[in-house]
Amino acid sequence: QLQLQESGPGLVKPSETLSLTCTVSGGSISSSSYYWGWIRQPPGKGLEWIGSIYYSGSTYYNPSLKSRVTISVDTSKNQFSLKLSSVTAADTAVYYCARQTTVVTPGYYYYYGMDVWGQGTTVTVSS
Amino acid sequence: EIVMTQSPATLSVSPGERATLSCRASQSVSSNLAWYQQKPGQAPRLLIYGASTRATGIPARFSGSGSGTEFTLTISSLQSEDFAVYYCQQYNNAGELTFGGGTKVEIK
Numbered sequence: 478q479l480q481l482q483e484s485g486p487g488l489v490k491p492s493e494t495l496s497l498t499c500t501v502s503g504g505s506i507s508s509s510s511y512y513w514g515w516i517r518q519p520p521g522k523g524l525e526w527i528g529s530i531y532y533s534g535s536t537y538y539n540p541s542l543k544s545r546v547t548i549s550v551d552t553s554k555n556q557f558s559l560k561l562s563s564v565t566a567a568d569t570a571v572y573y574c575a576r577q578t579t580v581v582t583p584g585y586y587y588y589y590g591m592d593v594w595g596q597g598t599t600v601t602v603s604s
Numbered sequence: 605e606i607v608m609t610q611s612p613a614t615l616s617v618s619p620g621e622r623a624t625l626s627c628r629a630s631q632s633v634s635s636n637l638a639w640y641q642q643k644p645g646q647a648p649r650l651l652i653y654g655a656s657t658r659a660t661g662i663p664a665r666f667s668g669s670g671s672g673t674e675f676t677l678t679i680s681s682l683q684s685e686d687f688a689v690y691y692c693q694q695y696n697n698a699g700e701l702t703f704g705g706g707t708k709v710e711i712k
Contacts, residue, residue, distance in 0.1 A: 524703040526700075529701070573647055579699075588638065590640075591640075
């Protein structure tokens with residue numbers, strides 16, 4: 478059974494870089510059609526997609542966060558990571574990682590949703 | 605960027621009744637639309653993908669419909685465990701995802 482687990486500091490200072498890692502167990506991060514995404518949820522608010530990565534390294538980012546986000550993958554460790562720079566209090570949230578299934582062929586794509594999620598990790602931005 | 609708008613923000617329903625949730629996209633997303641359920645303190649759970657296909661293990665009382673810009677999630681007979689927040693999410697050909705603001709289904 479596939480499981481995802483987020484890890485990283487729970488407290489980050491303003492203007493610094495938030496770094497989180499998602500470890501995938503029970504399956505390979507290098508499987509075709511699977512993308513790996515980061516989503517966050519500020520306290521009491523809705524969900525916001527941050528970005529996604531394919532095992533080949535192709536990345537897709539939320540345009541509103543793109544200038545501050547870097548997502549990378551380490552297939553040897555079955556992990557993918559998130560870096561969010563220049564954080565402020567507005568970046569305080571629960572951060573989730575998730576598996577995203579998308580079939581993409583020339584001229585056609587089909588989205589199967591995010592079907593496996595980590596439990597989430599709370600990150601607070603405060604001095 | 606495609607904007608997803610969900611309505612209503614809150615829906616008050618009695619157990620056993622039908623709930624109808626709406627999601628509108630600012631431009632066509634074809635059928636690349638998913639629905640999620642989230643309970644307090646939990647990660648979201650995938651309910652529907654492809655606008656109308658139930659994910660594995662999802663009860664038949666959950667159904668999705670629509671295409672293009674207008675989508676609906678229907679819960680035919682609300683059970684106690686269905687009171688939660690529901691989100692729609694779209695995927696576009698740039699590989700970008702967007703969530704709607706959510707609809708909270710509460711006990712009437």
